[in-house]
Amino acid sequence: xxxxxxxxxxxxxxxxxxxxxxxxxxxxxxxxxxxxxxxxxxxxxxxxxxxxxxxxxxxxxxxxxxxxxxxxxxxxxxxxxxxxxxxxxxxxxxxxxxxxxxxxxxxxxxxxxxxxxxxxxxxxxxxxxxxxxxxxxxxxxxxxxxxxxxxxxxxxxxxxxxxxxxxxxxx
Amino acid sequence: xxxxxxxxxxxxxxxxxxxxxxxxxxxxxxxxxxxxxxxxxxxxxxxxxxxxxxxxxxxxxxxxxxxxxxxxxxxxxxxxxxxxxxxxxxxxxxxxxxxxxxxxxxxxxxxxxxxxxxxxxxxxxxxxxxxxxxxxxxxxxxxxxxxxxxxxxxxxxxxxxxxxxxxxxxxxxxxxxxxxxxxxxxxxxxxxxxxxxxxxxxxxxxxxxxxxxxxxxxxxxxxxxxxxxxxxxxxxxxxxxxxxxxxxxxxxxxxxxxxxxxxxxxxxxxxxxxxxxxxxx
Numbered sequence: 001x002x003x004x005x006x007x008x009x010x011x012x013x014x015x016x017x018x019x020x021x022x023x024x025x026x027x028x029x030x031x032x033x034x035x036x037x038x039x040x041x042x043x044x045x046x047x048x049x050x051x052x053x054x055x056x057x058x059x060x061x062x063x064x065x066x067x068x069x070x071x072x073x074x075x076x077x078x079x080x081x082x083x084x085x086x087x088x089x090x091x092x093x094x095x096x097x098x099x100x101x102x103x104x105x106x107x108x109x110x111x112x113x114x115x116x117x118x119x120x121x122x123x124x125x126x127x128x129x130x131x132x133x134x135x136x137x138x139x140x141x142x143x144x145x146x147x148x149x150x151x152x153x154x155x156x157x158x159x160x161x162x163x164x165x166x167x168x169x170x171x
Numbered sequence: 172x173x174x175x176x177x178x179x180x181x182x183x184x185x186x187x188x189x190x191x192x193x194x195x196x197x198x199x200x201x202x203x204x205x206x207x208x209x210x211x212x213x214x215x216x217x218x219x220x221x222x223x224x225x226x227x228x229x230x231x232x233x234x235x236x237x238x239x240x241x242x243x244x245x246x247x248x249x250x251x252x253x254x255x256x257x258x259x260x261x262x263x264x265x266x267x268x269x270x271x272x273x274x275x276x277x278x279x280x281x282x283x284x285x286x287x288x289x290x291x292x293x294x295x296x297x298x299x300x301x302x303x304x305x306x307x308x309x310x311x312x313x314x315x316x317x318x319x320x321x322x323x324x325x326x327x328x329x330x331x332x333x334x335x336x337x338x339x340x341x342x343x344x345x346x347x348x349x350x351x352x353x354x355x356x357x358x359x360x361x362x363x364x365x366x367x368x369x370x371x372x373x374x375x376x377x378x379x380x381x382x383x384x385x386x387x388x389x390x391x392x393x394x395x396x397x398x399x400x401x402x403x404x405x406x407x408x409x410x411x412x413x414x415x416x417x418x419x420x421x422x423x424x425x426x427x428x429x430x431x432x433x434x435x436x437x438x439x440x441x442x443x444x445x446x447x448x449x450x451x452x
Contacts, residue, residue: 007430019218020225027287028360030202057191065211066218068293068329070202075195082188131199132290133357141358146198 014039030145056081076128206322219327226283244313287360292334307389309429315418343383365412
């Protein structure tokens with residue numbers, strides 16, 4: 001019960017933060033700060049793949065409904081949710097994952113987190129800009145958007161991670 | 172057998188993923204041209220309310236700029252009033268005659284949510300069907316053209332702004348009189364493009380770009396921007412024209428929605444034009 005409550009609280013938190021704060025920050029140069037992939041990343045290790053996909057689709061479509069992207073966020077978050085178990089398996093340690101731990105920076109170590117979250121963000125952001133721009137002669141612009149945005153999204157995610165992890169740790 | 176079950180298990184997940192992905196992508200593609208349900212756009216009741224609260228907090232940040240813009244517009248309108256004109260000919264009197272008839276009406280509104288850095292930027296307005304807003308109406312601000320209404324709900328509506336891939340507004344370059352279509356390349360929210368004008372006429376930098384009023388969505392002569400640069404397209408007899416928008420869309424707040432009272436009549440008569448046979452088949 002505690003777990004479900006925590007997940008739904010985070011779902012709401014990430015949704016409201018993305019819609020009211022990060023969607024309003026517009027820097028230009030192709031920078032889009034997207035912090036909601038962190039929600040999918042932080043779900044427990046032993047979550048079922050179907051609930052993972054559904055949560056990704058649900059959060060994406062809710063963000064879409066508030067930012068007039070009509071399914072773009074849902075599509076890219078779904079893509080990331082589908083690749084999460086694959087990337088996790090690719091970077092797993094010898095003894096597998098401890099289901100009591102959380103896939104965050106503090107439980108799993110910096111190297112693991114940067115590699116796994118970095119690759120998932122790459123999939124998410126690349127798919128997002130690929131579908132949004134959708135022109136072959138603008139491949140360079142898609143790549144520029146992707147890499148510049150990843151740097152900003154990753155930094156913002158680390159910031160939020162430190163905020164929410166401290167809060168849940170003191171419990 | 173176990174391998175087969177494992178394969179099926181994996182395939183089942185992929186099918187579920189593909190199913191959701193198709194829903195998301197088809198929603199995206201169909202909504203870009205025409206939104207079916209407004210609950211998936213920011214004109215729905217909940218997001219409209221949320222953005223209204225947010226707008227109530229943040230609208231004061233640009234208040235003095237907005238006020239001076241409105242004052243400038245008032246000055247230019249006031250100078251056209253009969254009271255501020257000196258009568259040269261005492262013989263003429265102004266009467267309410269049948270020569271003029273009201274064609275355009277304007278509904279005032281405010282932008283409560285907007286983006287400018289995406290590929291397709293939509294603005295949310297705090298007026299909707301109840302105030303008379305309908306899909307396809309034009310939207311402008313004191314400084315320039317803003318876009319067309321894309322979707323409406325009871326109290327809110329969404330504008331497909333000029334910062335969208337396929338906005339296609341008819342524009343005219345003054346004083347030459349060349350017409351073309353307004354486009355946006357998706358990068359800079361202060362620059363737009365015009366396609367269409369043939370390159371047999373020279374276009375001086377700084378020429379005014381206004382709406383041509385051909386489609387009946389915008390009245391003739393609304394400001395769009397000024398010509399910034401003109402490039403030749405290789406292998407085609409066309410100019411690629413870059414313009415600077417006269418409106419600063421990043422701080423846009425107050426807008427007017429245009430209601431053309433004679434639009435139906437215009438569309439009715441334009442229907443009688445025989446279709447081009449090459450295009451038809």
